Amino acid sequence: MTSVENFFKQAWAGLRILLVLTVVCGVLYPMAVWGVSRIPGLHANAEATDTTLVAVAREGDQYFVPRPSAATLPASGGSNKGELNEDYDKVIAERRTEIARREGVAEDQVPQDAVTASASGLDPHISPEYAAIQVPRVARASGLSEEKVRELVSASTGGTFTTTVNVTALNRAIDAAS
Amino acid sequence: MSPTVAGLLQVGILVVALATAYRPLGDYMARVYSATRHSKVELAIYRLGRINPDSEQKWSTYAYGVLGFSFVGVVLLYVLQRIQGWLPFDFDRGDVPSGMAFNTAVSFVTNTNWQSYVPETVMGHSVQMAGLTVQNFVSAAVGMAVAMALVRGFVRHRTDRLGNFWVDLVRGTVRILLPIAFVFAIVLIALGVTMSLKSGVDVDGQVVANAPVAAQEAIKELGTNGGGVLNANSAHPFENPNSWTNLIEIFLILVIPVALTRTFGQLVGNRKQGHVLLGVMGLIWSAMLTVIWVAEATGLRPLEGKELRFGVPASALFANSTTSTSTGAVNSMHDSFTGLGGGGAMLNMLFGEMTPGGVGTGLYSILVMAIIAMFLAGLMVGRTPEYLGKKLGRKEVTAAAVSILAMPTVLLIGAGIAAILPSTQGALNNPGEHGLSEILYAYASASNNNGSAFAGITVTNDWFQASLGVCMAFGRFIPIIAVLALAGSLAAQRKVPVTAGTLPTTGPLFATLLGGSIVLVAALTFVPALALGPIAEALL
Numbered sequence: 001m002t003s004v005e006n007f008f009k010q011a012w013a014g015l016r017i018l019l020v021l022t023v024v025c026g027v028l029y030p031m032a033v034w035g036v037s038r039i040p041g042l043h044a045n046a047e048a049t050d051t052t053l054v055a056v057a058r059e060g061d062q063y064f065v066p067r068p069s070a071a072t073l074p075a076s077g078g079s080n081k082g083e084l085n086e087d088y089d090k091v092i093a094e095r096r097t098e099i100a101r102r103e104g105v106a107e108d109q110v111p112q113d114a115v116t117a118s119a120s121g122l123d124p125h126i127s128p129e130y131a132a133i134q135v136p137r138v139a140r141a142s143g144l145s146e147e148k149v150r151e152l153v154s155a156s157t158g159g160t161f162t163t164t165v166n167v168t169a170l171n172r173a174i175d176a177a178s
Numbered sequence: 179m180s181p182t183v184a185g186l187l188q189v190g191i192l193v194v195a196l197a198t199a200y201r202p203l204g205d206y207m208a209r210v211y212s213a214t215r216h217s218k219v220e221l222a223i224y225r226l227g228r229i230n231p232d233s234e235q236k237w238s239t240y241a242y243g244v245l246g247f248s249f250v251g252v253v254l255l256y257v258l259q260r261i262q263g264w265l266p267f268d269f270d271r272g273d274v275p276s277g278m279a280f281n282t283a284v285s286f287v288t289n290t291n292w293q294s295y296v297p298e299t300v301m302g303h304s305v306q307m308a309g310l311t312v313q314n315f316v317s318a319a320v321g322m323a324v325a326m327a328l329v330r331g332f333v334r335h336r337t338d339r340l341g342n343f344w345v346d347l348v349r350g351t352v353r354i355l356l357p358i359a360f361v362f363a364i365v366l367i368a369l370g371v372t373m374s375l376k377s378g379v380d381v382d383g384q385v386v387a388n389a390p391v392a393a394q395e396a397i398k399e400l401g402t403n404g405g406g407v408l409n410a411n412s413a414h415p416f417e418n419p420n421s422w423t424n425l426i427e428i429f430l431i432l433v434i435p436v437a438l439t440r441t442f443g444q445l446v447g448n449r450k451q452g453h454v455l456l457g458v459m460g461l462i463w464s465a466m467l468t469v470i471w472v473a474e475a476t477g478l479r480p481l482e483g484k485e486l487r488f489g490v491p492a493s494a495l496f497a498n499s500t501t502s503t504s505t506g507a508v509n510s511m512h513d514s515f516t517g518l519g520g521g522g523a524m525l526n527m528l529f530g531e532m533t534p535g536g537v538g539t540g541l542y543s544i545l546v547m548a549i550i551a552m553f554l555a556g557l558m559v560g561r562t563p564e565y566l567g568k569k570l571g572r573k574e575v576t577a578a579a580v581s582i583l584a585m586p587t588v589l590l591i592g593a594g595i596a597a598i599l600p601s602t603q604g605a606l607n608n609p610g611e612h613g614l615s616e617i618l619y620a621y622a623s624a625s626n627n628n629g630s631a632f633a634g635i636t637v638t639n640d641w642f643q644a645s646l647g648v649c650m651a652f653g654r655f656i657p658i659i660a661v662l663a664l665a666g667s668l669a670a671q672r673k674v675p676v677t678a679g680t681l682p683t684t685g686p687l688f689a690t691l692l693g694g695s696i697v698l699v700a701a702l703t704f705v706p707a708l709a710l711g712p713i714a715e716a717l718l
Contacts, residue, residue, distance in 0.1 A: 003238075003242075006238075006239065006242050007242050007245060007246055007249075008246070009242075009246075010239070010242040010243045010245070010246030010247070011245075011246030011247070011249050011250050012246075013227060013228070013229060013243075013246070013344065014243065014246045014247035014248075014249070014250045014251075015250040015254075016226065016227040016228060016229075017223065017227040017229065017247070017344060017347070017348070018247065018250055018251060018254060018312075018316070020223050020226045020227055021223070021312060021315070021316055021348075021351060022254075022308055022312045024223075024351075024352075024356070025311060025312045025314075025315040025316070025351065025356065025397075026307050026308035026309070026311050026312040027307070027308060029311070029356060029359070029360065029393060030307045030311060030390055030393040030394070032360065033360065033363045033364065033367070033373060033390075033392055033393040034373055034375065034390060034393070036364050036367070037364075037367045037373040037392065042364075042367065042368055043368070044367045044368060044370075044373075045370070045372070046367055046372050046373035046374055046392070047372070047374045047376065047379065047388070048372045048374065048379045048381075048386075048388055048416060049379065051379065051381060053370060053372075053415035053416060053419050054381055054386050054415050054416070055381075056381055056382055056383070056384040056386070058382055058383075067486070071409075071410070073384060073385070073386065073387075074298045074299065074378060074385060074386065074387040075296045075298045075299055075387070075409045076298065076387070076408050076409045076410035076413075076414050077296075077409045077410050077511075077633070078410065078413070078482075078483040078510075078511035078513075078514065078633070079482065079483065079511070079514065079634075080483065080511050080513035080514060080607050080608075080632065080633050080634030081482065081483075081513070081514055081607070081608065081634070082513060082514060082520075082607075082608040082612035082615075082634075082715075083477055083478050083479060083482075083514070083515070083516050083517065083612075083715075084517070084608075084610065084611070084612055084715060084718060085608050085609065085612065086609075087609075092479070112479070112480065112481045113481050113486055116479050116481040116482040116483075116484075117482060117483065118413075118481075118483070118484070118485055118486065119410055119413035119483050119484055119485050119508070119509065119510045119511045120410035120413045120414045120415060120485060121410065122386065122410070122414065122415055123415070123485050123486055123487075124415060124487075125485075125486040125487050126486065127486065159420075159421070159487060160420070160421040160422065161179065161184035161185075161187065161188055161421045161489070161491075161492065162181075162184065162421070162486065162487055162488070162489045162492075164486050164487055168381070168382070171382070172382075
């Protein structure tokens with residue numbers, strides 16, 4: 001048998017096997033996983049309804065602002081700007097000035113996470129420091145006391161190896177309270 | 179808890195988990211590939227495929243099996259993408275353009291999972307499940323099959339038979355990948371990963387794309403594939419919502435490549451042979467983790483392109499694991515890493531991905547490097563080198579050299595041409611040295627079948643789609659053919675007895691030789707190119 005014949009003989013066998021494995025791995029497997037995800041006791045939120053896993057920026061001073069996003073929804077993603085990119089240095093400086101003005105704090109009080117874009121563009125978290133400098137503005141605009149807002153912030157603060165504030169949960173708590 | 183302590187704790191948990199799985203999984207895989215009986219499911223698959231599972235193949239037939247299977251894999255995946263408009267769950271995303279469909283088909287069949295497409299706007303759920311997920315399984319199983327064929331080359335004597343490719347393929351899929359992926363898909367769902375057949379979900383007035391994530395996520399990591407269900411890959415909260423899913427995903431990436439060293443030790447009848455490979459892998463992996471971690475922690479903008487729930491340590495840990503295997507999934511954007519951190523990720527790939535490398539590919543790559551190391555040692559003492567009781571003559575060393583040199587050759591030619599093409603300027607996202615790093619990283623990733631990217635680069639023009647596709651194919655199949663030829667000629671030999679002159683391959687001397695060869699080959703090949711990109715960046 002020539003090598004060309006042998007190749008096509010094997011490829012033909014390969015096609016049959018591949019079609020069978022497509023049914024097993026490409027239809028049965030995902031359907032089985034999907035089926036299990038519907039089991040009520042699993043407490044899964046496979047559809048992500050009312051999810052707090054992602055954050056999108058919300059209009060209005062009564063809301064906490066999430067990290068900058070380089071994503072153009074529906075696509076997720078980051079800025080992919082390198083460390084030595086000078087044009088991007090300017091973008092970061094502008095963000096810092098803008099945030100300092102918005103929150104009425106000195107520029108050196110604006111933390112890193114407030115001026116850098118996340119990897120997904122949907123990062124639901126901000127640092128406790130960034131949340132803290134937003135509290136007075138949110139309190140003013142929402143009509144809640146600063147103390148109450150701080151309470152809500154700490155209720156949305158958590159994490160296992162990092163300590164972060166979930167902006168999506170926090171903003172919904174603000175909605176509910178005001 | 180300071181970030182450093184938290185990071186060390188996570189590394190500790192990961193290592194304990196891997197150590198726990200090492201023995202049972204390694205021994206289980208050894209049994210899977212040496213068992214003589216077939217399960218009912220497997221017999222049904224063989225019957226439908228009209229395969230005789232009890233006939234053994236020569237190395238050439240085995241290789242034609244790999245090539246033929248991969249060829250039809252590319253064709254089928256290409257066709258699926260081109261007719262996406264007719265398939266359900268396409269959400270009017272339409273047919274995938276031809277250049278992109280070709281690139282993606284080659285990418286997933288070669289276990290690269292380089293993504294020139296944006297999943298949220300291009301890929302519907304049918305192609306993701308019936309096309310991409312299937313190749314996530316079978317391309318991983320192909321890698322393991324080739325590794326097992328090479329191991330049989332060492333174990334068997336005076337035979338021209340290396341096993342049956344179809345049996346190895348089906349067993350790897352059905353007995354190893356499917357059950358583990360299924361269990362961990364459920365675990366991931368319980369921890370918050372999504373699994374939806376809808377196109378998206380409304381979040382505070384904005385539509386955020388959703389997908390059947392969990393099923394693909396589990397095999398994407400376990401099979402060291404890495405193709406993101408969503409564009410941001412494992413940085414997307416739907417794919418990787420918290421520290422625990424992050425640790426599980428890193429565990430899945432590493433567990434098979436690590437445990438395969440145990441499988442290898444079992445099959446060659448000396449577990450220490452596996453331990454020494456694991457030791458070298460672990461040492462280089464740890465060293466590179468330290469480099470990337472320190473570089474990122476001390477960078478100018480440590481949080482750019484990183485998710486806050488992971489922070490720097492868990493991002494560095496993921497980056498190091500994904501590039502030292504052939505995974506290429508990311509939980510942070512490597513393009514925004516420091517010169518040294520991003521350069522470290524690149525260097526992991528340039529080592530040839532064997533620390534610990536992809537599923538199967540890592541094992542056969544480090545075994546090939548062991549042959550090179552023994553050859554170099556043989557030259558030093560003027561003696562025909564041996565490894566695992568087989569003589570390493572002209573044929574064996576030639577095959578090993580071809581396997582090792584394929585990747586740098588296609589990488590440097592591809593990147594070299596890309597760097598001088600006028601159209602490339604418009605494709606880059608960053609100026610200066612980092613722009614060159616983006617090109618180098620792309621070709622390193624494609625040629626090594628990694629799939630991660632300095633993702634700022636726009637790779638949708640015809641040159642990038644075609645040339646990166648070719649790099650992925652050559653980077654995958656030239657080494658595979660060489661490895662199978664090597665296995666064939668090793669199996670044909672008789673076993674040489676161990677004498678006083680045999681260099682033991684279980685001790686620190688061999689480990690040093692092997693580790694030295696990995697580093698040296700990469701350094702000699704790539705330092706000139708790296709000096710213009712990441713090294714220049716790191717020094718600026």
